[in-house]
Amino acid sequence: MSTEQADSSKKEAKQDKYIDRIQILGSNDKLRTQGGATTLVSEQALETFEFDDINQVLATVPGVNIRQEDGYGLRPNIGFRGASPERSKKISLMEDGVLISPAPYSAPSAYYFPMVSRMTAVEVFKGPAAIKYGPNTVAGALNLVTRAVPEMQEGAIDIAYGSDQYSKLHAHYGNTQGKFGYLIEGLHTQADGFKQIDFSDSDTGFTKSDLMAKFKYDLSSNGHQHFVELKLAHAEEESNETYLGLTDQDFKASPYRRYASSQQDRMRWDHQTYQLTHYIEFDQLDVITRIYQHDFARDWRKVSSLGEDQPSLLDVLSAPELFQAEYALLSGQAAGEIILGTNDRNYQSRGIQTDLTWLQDFAGLSHKFDIGVRFHQDFINRDHFEQSYQMTAEGKLGSESEKVFTTVNREEVDALSIYLQDTITLGKLTLTAGVRGELIESRYQNRKDENDWLTKKSQIWLPSLSAFYKLADDYGVFAGVHKGYVPSSPQQDDENVEAEKSINYEIGFRQNGSGFTSEIVAFYNDYSNLKESCSFSQSSNCDLDSDFNGGNVNVFGLEAQIASQFSLTQTLDMPWSVTYSYVKSEFEQSFNSDYPQWGKITAGDSMPYQPDHTLTLMAGLNATNWQLNLLAKYIGEMQETAGQGQNLSNKVIDSSLVFDLAANYNLYGEHSVYFKADNITDEIEVISRRPNGARPGKPRMFTVGYKFNF
Incomplete structure (x- = not known):
């Protein structure tokens, strides 16, 4: 491997390590060996159907129950594994690993929901590792990942x-x-x-x-x-x-x-x-x-x-x-x-x-x-x-x-x-x-x-x-x-x-x-x-x-x-x-x-x-x-x-x-x-x-x- 190739591999490894910190599931293609059912909707998958509606995006995620409302997905109602979908209040809703509901503890009903069209990944995580992403741990976590600062123009x-x-x-x-x-x-x-x-x-x-x-x-x-x-x-x-x-x-x-x-x-x-x-x-x-x-x-x-x-x-x-x-x-x-x-x-x-x-x-x-x-x-x-x-x-x-x-x-x-x-x-x-x-x-x-x-x-x-x-x-x-x-x-x-x-x-x-x-x-x-x-x-x-x-x-x-x-x-x-x-x-x-x-x-x-x-x-x-x-x-x-x-x-x-x-x-x-x-x-x-x-x-x-x- 050339010096240039080695430097490139190190750079990618560093980037992947940081991405693994802001994303629940990470970016690699290896077999995940931790417990908990997981689904990653990648940027390529998001662009395939150009969905604006998170309800449509989550159709490919098992264990998700949705109550539709307005037809455009303006205010989604999302639940996991039978948890109430009303205003997505039973899930830990995050953007880049940070709670994004208007008031996650005081009033968790998500009348605000980020626009999925600007996301580069959507992750759903259910099961034991939900412990890391509370306060709501009954159902699981939904993490929306925004675009990263590019390394070049x-x-x-x-x-x-x-x-x-x-x-x-x-x-x-x-x-x-x-x-x-x-x-x-x-x-x-x-x-x-x-x-x-x-x-x-x-x-x-x-x-x-x-x-x-x-x-x-x-x-x-x-x-x-x-x-x-x-x-x-x-x-x-x-x-x-x-x-x-x-x-x-x-x-x-x-x-x-x-x-x-x-x-x-x-x-x-x-x-x-x-x-x-x-x-x-x-x-x-x-x-x-x-x-x-x-x-x-x-x-x-x-x-x-x-x-x-x-x-x-x-x-x-x-x-x-x-x-x-x-x-x-x-x-x-x-x-x-x-x-x-x-x-x-x-x-x-x-x-x-x-x-x-x-x-x-x-x-x-x-x-x-x-x-x-x-x-x-x-x-x-x-x-x-x-x-x-x-x-x-x-x-x-x-x-x-x-x-x-x-x-x-x-x-x-x-x-x-x-x-x-x-x-x-x-x-x-x-x-x-x-x-x-x-x-x-x-x-x-x-x-x-x-x-x-x-x-x-x-x-x-x-x-x-x-x-x-x-x-x-x-x-x-x-x-x-x-x-x-x-x-x-x-x-x-x-x-x-x-x-x-x-x-x-x-x-x-x-x-x-x-x-x-x-x-x-x-x-x-x-x-x-x-x-x-x-x-x-x-x-x-x-x-x-x-x-x-x-x-x-x-x-x-x-x-x-x-x-x-x-x-x-x-x-x-x-x-x-x-x-x-x-x-x-x-x-x-x-x-x-x-x-x-x-x-x-x-x-x-x-x-x-x-x-x-x-x-x-x-x-x-x-x-x-x-x-x-x-x-x-x-x-x-x-x-x-x-x-x-x-x-x-x-x-x-x-x-x-x-x-x-x-x-x-x-x-x-x-x-x-x-x-x-x-x-x-x-x-x-x-x-x-x-x-x-x-x-x-x-x-x-x-x-x-x-x-x-x-």
């Missing part, structure tokens, strides 16, 4: 246009000169929407913009990587989105209709990120420290009720024949009063975290110690208010009344997190033992009364143990057990509402080699207490932001993912993959709950929004200068409320089968064009009736785009 432009006036402009440019490197990236997407509001020509679409800058200074010496990096980002959205759906009868007649009462519904938010990273490595030790702050402000105005002592919106739309006058008012066919509520909130999340990896041999064994500590603070201020509007018989909303504040409170948390994990290699056996500690102090204030404070403290230690046995160089078996935990809300008294706790087990098989990868996992989650919280995205028929105990619940299932590539000719390959999930759940006791998605529970009932079966098939053709790929996604029937048998009448989401097609062609040099068709068979199904009525998924959508890399 690099840039790209991506322009696209599609159905419903969809457009995208995405560009990035960066360079490293001497010890200083930088990256500037911008992304803007918008669409007019695919729904039509009665008596109105207003669009039902959105605009989203995202700008990120990274500045890096290299302090490396003696062949060891050492640098500091500053990341700054700003994102904003305005979407004419609503929680108001349709009656089932109206959905069948015109699924993309919206009632006149929703004509002024609108979400606006903006988000800022400030992050300073320091990384240093030695021969057997590397340390990464991150100081971060995220600011998020949002207000969402939407139809909230028909006034006091009136039936709920969900009741009206579930049985319009019983509430004909109220239905006429919602649909703009009669005059009357409509109440619009604006949930105005601002959040802040900040902290400092240090993670180190230390490799050491002693007592004849190879050890890899992972140690981390994080001090984190976050808060949410709620300033919710309502205004009444007069609906005319012509379907127009008149001027609004004065604001009446309904919720004015603050929740805040100081949290110290610690984890220690030791991975021991004994020949073909790899043992990983770990423990996580969460020490939380939370405060709740009803700001209508400055003296109305609730303060509480809690601490918990979460152990984990896993083992991997290498049967051959490219495959092996693994098993693990860990304790799952989701903290309760700061405004909840722990004597009445407990934190969510579970003991989670898994056993599986993993293979990576000879162009063939697979992972098959059986899991069992034994909840000692299932916890849910009420949000407006689920229902208005409960006390918002309150928690509810669900008691003992068992969730079990199977996950499988297999991928490979056939060589059809010397110039034509066929990549393919199969992703399958089976999930089943059972409440272990009977009880009555005020949580609307539970209600009257009988032992043996299933949890809501858990399809028994999901299946995704991908097949493609790759030639020298073109690619063609087809994705088929099947989602089985889902219950919208807990229960079984006749109790589920009109409370079931039917199964669906959606096909997506993508093609790209390399024109010359670094110029290429692409075409994609989402939902090519124009599948029209109810994707949710929560919180208020039936809503459709995205109809067939065509997009054409052009890319230039330099």
Whole structure:
């Protein structure tokens, strides 16, 4: 090997070592010997279908349960292994290894979600190693990886246009000169929407913009990587989105209709990120420290009720024949009063975290110690208010009344997190033992009364143990057990509402080699207490932001993912993959709950929004200068409320089968064009009736785009 080649290999090794610190799964193609089911969606996979919607990206990840909402994935609802998908609040949501939810402890519902179009990798991690990424360890972690500062001049432009006036402009440019490197990236997407509001020509679409800058200074010496990096980002959205759906009868007649009462519904938010990273490595030790702050402000105005002592919106739309006058008012066919509520909130999340990896041999064994500590603070201020509007018989909303504040409170948390994990290699056996500690102090204030404070403290230690046995160089078996935990809300008294706790087990098989990868996992989650919280995205028929105990619940299932590539000719390959999930759940006791998605529970009932079966098939053709790929996604029937048998009448989401097609062609040099068709068979199904009525998924959508890399 030449000196130049050796220097290049060392450089790549250093880069891979750092990437392994900011990514959960790392960047190499070796067989992973730690426990925990994992999936890496690479940059190449993300570019194959050019998805903007994280729900579409996660279709190739086993064990993921999703409740769709608006068709564009603006506010995803993601759960793992049967955990509630509502606003992705049960998973540890991260960007570059740092918690990114608006207030991960105080209010974890992810009304902000990073734009997946600017990510270079998406990682899903479930099982025992979730201990490293708390506080939520029941389900697992989702890590989104942003573009790195390039080692040399690099840039790209991506322009696209599609159905419903969809457009995208995405560009990035960066360079490293001497010890200083930088990256500037911008992304803007918008669409007019695919729904039509009665008596109105207003669009039902959105605009989203995202700008990120990274500045890096290299302090490396003696062949060891050492640098500091500053990341700054700003994102904003305005979407004419609503929680108001349709009656089932109206959905069948015109699924993309919206009632006149929703004509002024609108979400606006903006988000800022400030992050300073320091990384240093030695021969057997590397340390990464991150100081971060995220600011998020949002207000969402939407139809909230028909006034006091009136039936709920969900009741009206579930049985319009019983509430004909109220239905006429919602649909703009009669005059009357409509109440619009604006949930105005601002959040802040900040902290400092240090993670180190230390490799050491002693007592004849190879050890890899992972140690981390994080001090984190976050808060949410709620300033919710309502205004009444007069609906005319012509379907127009008149001027609004004065604001009446309904919720004015603050929740805040100081949290110290610690984890220690030791991975021991004994020949073909790899043992990983770990423990996580969460020490939380939370405060709740009803700001209508400055003296109305609730303060509480809690601490918990979460152990984990896993083992991997290498049967051959490219495959092996693994098993693990860990304790799952989701903290309760700061405004909840722990004597009445407990934190969510579970003991989670898994056993599986993993293979990576000879162009063939697979992972098959059986899991069992034994909840000692299932916890849910009420949000407006689920229902208005409960006390918002309150928690509810669900008691003992068992969730079990199977996950499988297999991928490979056939060589059809010397110039034509066929990549393919199969992703399958089976999930089943059972409440272990009977009880009555005020949580609307539970209600009257009988032992043996299933949890809501858990399809028994999901299946995704991908097949493609790759030639020298073109690619063609087809994705088929099947989602089985889902219950919208807990229960079984006749109790589920009109409370079931039917199964669906959606096909997506993508093609790209390399024109010359670094110029290429692409075409994609989402939902090519124009599948029209109810994707949710929560919180208020039936809503459709995205109809067939065509997009054409052009890319230039330099």
